[in-house]
Amino acid sequence: MKTIKFLSMAILAGSFLASCSSDDNSPEEINEEETITTMTVTLTPDGGGTAIELKSQDLDGDGPNAPVITISGNLAASTTYNGSIELLNETETPAEDITEEVAEEDDEHQFFFVTTGSIDTVTYSDEDGDGNPVGIEFSLTTGAAGSATLAVTLRHEPKKPNNGTLSDAGGETDITQTFSLTVE
Amino acid sequence: MKAKLFITLMIVFPFWGLSQNCDNTITGKVTDYHSKLPLENATLLIVGTTHTVETDAGGSFLISSICVGNYELEVSHPECNTILMNIVVQEDTTIDIKLEHHLEELDEVDVVGEAINDKTNSASEEKLKLPTLELYSSGTLGDALRELGGVSSLNTGANIVKPSIHGLNGSRVLILNDGVRMQDMEWGDEHAPNIDINTAGAVSVIKGASALQYGGDAIGGTIVLEQAKIPVKDTIFGKTLISGNTNGRGGTLTSELTKAFGSGWFAKVQGSYKRLGDLEAPDYILSNTGIQELGTSLRFGKRLFTWGWDVRYAYFSSEIAVLRASHIGNVDDLIRSINNGQPEIIRSFTYDLQNPRQEVKHHLAKLHFYKRFEGLGKWNFQYDFQSNRRFEFDVRRGELDGRASIDLELTTHTLSTDFKWDAKEDHQMHVGLLGRYQENFPNPATGVRRLIPDYEKFDLGAFALGEIQITDQLLLEGGVRYDFTRIDAQKFYQTSRWNERGYDTEFQDLIVEDLGTSILVNPVFDYHNISATVGGKYQWEGEETLKFNYALAQRAPNPSELFSDGLHHSAARIELGDLRVDSETSHKFTASFEQDFNHWGYSVEPFANWVQNFLLLEPSGVEFTIRGAFPVWEYRQTDARLLGLDFSAYANWTKYWKTDHQFSLVKGQETDNNSALINIPAANFRNQITYSVPQWKNFSVSLESQYVFRQNETPDNIMVFSPEQQQEVLLEINTAPDAYHLLGLRSQMEFPWAGNKKITTSLVVNNLLNTNYRDYLNRQRFFADDLGRNILIQLKFNY
Numbered sequence: 001m002k003t004i005k006f007l008s009m010a011i012l013a014g015s016f017l018a019s020c021s022s023d024d025n026s027p028e029e030i031n032e033e034e035t036i037t038t039m040t041v042t043l044t045p046d047g048g049g050t051a052i053e054l055k056s057q058d059l060d061g062d063g064p065n066a067p068v069i070t071i072s073g074n075l076a077a078s079t080t081y082n083g084s085i086e087l088l089n090e091t092e093t094p095a096e097d098i099t100e101e102v103a104e105e106d107d108e109h110q111f112f113f114v115t116t117g118s119i120d121t122v123t124y125s126d127e128d129g130d131g132n133p134v135g136i137e138f139s140l141t142t143g144a145a146g147s148a149t150l151a152v153t154l155r156h157e158p159k160k161p162n163n164g165t166l167s168d169a170g171g172e173t174d175i176t177q178t179f180s181l182t183v184e
Numbered sequence: 185m186k187a188k189l190f191i192t193l194m195i196v197f198p199f200w201g202l203s204q205n206c207d208n209t210i211t212g213k214v215t216d217y218h219s220k221l222p223l224e225n226a227t228l229l230i231v232g233t234t235h236t237v238e239t240d241a242g243g244s245f246l247i248s249s250i251c252v253g254n255y256e257l258e259v260s261h262p263e264c265n266t267i268l269m270n271i272v273v274q275e276d277t278t279i280d281i282k283l284e285h286h287l288e289e290l291d292e293v294d295v296v297g298e299a300i301n302d303k304t305n306s307a308s309e310e311k312l313k314l315p316t317l318e319l320y321s322s323g324t325l326g327d328a329l330r331e332l333g334g335v336s337s338l339n340t341g342a343n344i345v346k347p348s349i350h351g352l353n354g355s356r357v358l359i360l361n362d363g364v365r366m367q368d369m370e371w372g373d374e375h376a377p378n379i380d381i382n383t384a385g386a387v388s389v390i391k392g393a394s395a396l397q398y399g400g401d402a403i404g405g406t407i408v409l410e411q412a413k414i415p416v417k418d419t420i421f422g423k424t425l426i427s428g429n430t431n432g433r434g435g436t437l438t439s440e441l442t443k444a445f446g447s448g449w450f451a452k453v454q455g456s457y458k459r460l461g462d463l464e465a466p467d468y469i470l471s472n473t474g475i476q477e478l479g480t481s482l483r484f485g486k487r488l489f490t491w492g493w494d495v496r497y498a499y500f501s502s503e504i505a506v507l508r509a510s511h512i513g514n515v516d517d518l519i520r521s522i523n524n525g526q527p528e529i530i531r532s533f534t535y536d537l538q539n540p541r542q543e544v545k546h547h548l549a550k551l552h553f554y555k556r557f558e559g560l561g562k563w564n565f566q567y568d569f570q571s572n573r574r575f576e577f578d579v580r581r582g583e584l585d586g587r588a589s590i591d592l593e594l595t596t597h598t599l600s601t602d603f604k605w606d607a608k609e610d611h612q613m614h615v616g617l618l619g620r621y622q623e624n625f626p627n628p629a630t631g632v633r634r635l636i637p638d639y640e641k642f643d644l645g646a647f648a649l650g651e652i653q654i655t656d657q658l659l660l661e662g663g664v665r666y667d668f669t670r671i672d673a674q675k676f677y678q679t680s681r682w683n684e685r686g687y688d689t690e691f692q693d694l695i696v697e698d699l700g701t702s703i704l705v706n707p708v709f710d711y712h713n714i715s716a717t718v719g720g721k722y723q724w725e726g727e728e729t730l731k732f733n734y735a736l737a738q739r740a741p742n743p744s745e746l747f748s749d750g751l752h753h754s755a756a757r758i759e760l761g762d763l764r765v766d767s768e769t770s771h772k773f774t775a776s777f778e779q780d781f782n783h784w785g786y787s788v789e790p791f792a793n794w795v796q797n798f799l800l801l802e803p804s805g806v807e808f809t810i811r812g813a814f815p816v817w818e819y820r821q822t823d824a825r826l827l828g829l830d831f832s833a834y835a836n837w838t839k840y841w842k843t844d845h846q847f848s849l850v851k852g853q854e855t856d857n858n859s860a861l862i863n864i865p866a867a868n869f870r871n872q873i874t875y876s877v878p879q880w881k882n883f884s885v886s887l888e889s890q891y892v893f894r895q896n897e898t899p900d901n902i903m904v905f906s907p908e909q910q911q912e913v914l915l916e917i918n919t920a921p922d923a924y925h926l927l928g929l930r931s932q933m934e935f936p937w938a939g940n941k942k943i944t945t946s947l948v949v950n951n952l953l954n955t956n957y958r959d960y961l962n963r964q965r966f967f968a969d970d971l972g973r974n975i976l977i978q979l980k981f982n983y
Binding site for chain 2: 026027028029030031032033034036037038039056057058059060061062063064065066067091098101102104105114149151153155156157166167170171172173174175176177178
């Protein structure tokens with residue numbers, strides 16, 4: 001008798017299981033809210049003139065496609081440029097401005113500039129609440145004509161203050177892109 | 185008619201009268217419950233009297249000169265359980281008594297924590313008993329299992345410990361928790377089993393897929409956790425254990441209380457709480473490595489010999505902080521960490537659990553019923569339910585920092601039933617059926633693309649096992665199992681990834697919806713798997729035992745192997761599954777030879793495991809994103825071969841001095857090109873010397889030495905382009921750390937307390953010399969040293 005009772009319970013439970021499996025709702029698509037797809041570095045000559053735009057765009061984020069780099073023109077020799085950086089998440093419509101988030105948390109972020117060739121100096125033009133550099137605004141001075149590279153790296157939670165080098169700062173890399181430039 | 189009755193009464197009545205004068209007899213026969221064979225030399229005693237007799241060769245007995253009245257009769261036999269039965273004597277009485285012959289199988293009779301059955305007869309098997317488990321009360325299951333030969337672990341820090349058997353872990357190791365197969369996302373390297381070690385009464389490890397009753401896919405092996413046995417008698421008992429650790433500056437409190445009745449009813453409650461702050465390496469604090477764990481369980485039911493049921497509910501929640509320095513941005517950050525030799529972030533000690541961290545909640549409920557059929561065997565029926573919710577928090581920007589990056593909910597229902605014919609002495613049969621439904625729901629609220637997709641999984645399994653005692657020395661066993669698995673997933677792929685994988689040519693028919701930059705697909709895959717085992721055990725007259733076993737096992741790919749696709753921050757790598765992968769097939773041969781002399785003994789267990797379509801995750805190249813370069817780790821199938829040996833020996837030198845020795849070795853290679861497999865444990869050698877004096881309050885002290893060799897056989901390192909250095913650099917991701925040697929100390933004493941209660945004190949020192957070391961199988965070896973010295977003090981109260 002007990003056996004029959006339990007067997008019927010088993011069948012009941014089984015049919016309950018089977019009924020569980022009938023929902024077929026499509027999952028919701030996720031828009032990555034954190035991805036930075038695009039970094040635009042704008043270099044405006046100090047005395048005025050045409051701004052040069054260095055852009056790195058990676059629309060599939062951590063997908064297989066590499067970022068696409070576009071450089072709008074060549075830099076002039078021995079010139080000081082006012083630089084600014086804009087970060088966007090273009091997977092969202094309209095594109096989300098990530099620069100604002102970085103500016104809000106400027107004590108936890110810092111851009112680093114590593115140069116080679118015909119770039120003389122890069123100096124920070126902004127600072128966070130503790131007086132440490134951030135790098136959303138900076139100034140860049142070119143040297144004699146020739147080729148140059150500018151590597152821009154954004155670190156999250158670096159050691160602050162640091163000596164300005166990537167290795168001393170530590171932290172996690174949010175963005176890093178190297179631009180090959182011509183100074184003429 | 186009436187006359188007949190009258191005559192009868194007339195004849196009986198005088199005797200009745202006489203019986204008042206204590207002239208009754210009790211006669212009967214004692215037989216085995218299962219085989220119904222008569223039992224010779226069973227002793228019958230009328231409690232409180234001197235009446236005692238033994239059964240003859242036919243199992244019959246006669247007790248004479250018994251007064252009318254109620255008695256308690258005690259029936260015992262050397263190979264059986266003693267039973268007590270009430271009898272009423274009003275006249276000459278005949279009773280048939282059945283004794284349970286399978287002493288070791290009767291869970292409910294044995295003393296708590298002792299006597300654990302073998303799960304198979306012929307496979308390599310090892311056990312951890314309660315006293316050892318208790319010493320790991322504030323550790324993890326994986327830590328405790330490393331005491332056994334051939335068992336290692338894949339760690340992420342010290343708190344996330346995945347057991348690994350003969351070099352294999354994750355989905356290749358089944359974990360049975362009180363008869364319930366754990367369903368807790370075992371596919372992830374940084375997912376530890378969600379088990380409170382304090383709930384287990386004993387743990388058995390079967391090093392292979394031979395225990396087919398539990399599953400056919402245990403290519404590595406099976407870990408079986410059992411509950412402490414509850415006696416069938418009126419009793420109440422409990423235990424409280426307090427452990428304090430210096431490393432982590434915290435500890436564990438665990439307590440349990442059991443109430444049992446002679447009628448078979450029982451109830452048990454158990455709870456434990458663990459809290460540790462930041463752990464410490466010899467030279468620095470491992471910032472953000474604290475842990476908080478809470479486990480509770482409730483169990484009740486009725487257990488009789490012929491039938492019974494029990495219900496168990498267990499809840500386990502853990503919050504584990506993951507070393508802050510191990511959360512990195514890209515390949516340059518990884519290179520820097522490897523070169524630094526010291527974690528980049530070292531803060532002062534704290535109990536706070538910050539990001540990155542994991543939070544897991546696991547519910548397990550089980551309903552189990554059994555019935556024994558006289559002369560046949562035992563039938564089991566079980567339903568179990570599990571819910572596993574996992575959150576992983578990354579270091580994120582702004583308000584997202586408080587939101588989990590991974591939020592998965594895995595729900596599993598399982599129905600199973602089996603029948604074991606064990607009535608016959610010389611052969612047994614065991615058959616069973618299983619049905620399972622599982623659903624995974626990745627919460628889209630994370631704002632991060634899902635690493636594991638929505639899926640439903642259906643499993644059906646059936647097995648048949650048999651064993652036969654050929655001669656007194658030789659026992660053979662064998663079995664087959666069939667498993668069907670269907671996985672029905674719904675997943676978004678980035679269009680670029682879909683095309684890059686080549687799925688656009690092979691799997692275009694799976695597309696449900698094309699959203700431009702992404703595609704929704706609905707893969708439905710079926711797997712039919714067969715597993716089988718055959719083996720034998722030969723026992724010589726002396727103390728030698730030889731076991732040999734062959735197991736064929738097949739394992740369907742797990743969701744991670746099929747569908748993973750995305751950036752794994754903790755490892756700074758992009759992990760890619762493959763829709764094309766098929767089931768793994770393993771052929772494993774194990775043998776074990778054991779010899780026991782008066783004062784010493786040893787066992788040797790070689791094994792060989794050939795795995796076709798072995799699934800492995802290994803670096804295959806680099807992809808560039810705006811965040812820099814990331815190594816791509818792809819799942820790939822190949823044929824692999826794992827060969828190894830476990831050796832153990834002991835010697836009792838004097839009454840007080842004892843030594844134990846253990847050596848384990850595994851070699852894992854791909855068969856076609858002999859290249860090394862990844863994450864194969866290095867050879868290790870353990871030696872222990874123990875001094876114990878039972879008459880000094882059960883005092884014992886032991887010194888343990890563990891030497892772990894360097895793993896010299898690792899896959900090749902990879903070349904990656906470093907955007908920071910603007911050149912190709914060698915990423916030493918597979919280089920193994922140096923060999924290391926650790927010393928440990930253990931000491932224990934017992935003090936009686938208020939009658940039969942007792943207090944046990946233990947002192948354990950791990951890494952006695954505070955040695956700096958890193959272990960190849962710790963995923964945080966790139967970032968920080970392993971744990972420094974830990975002094976653990978434990979108090980146990982039994983009441």
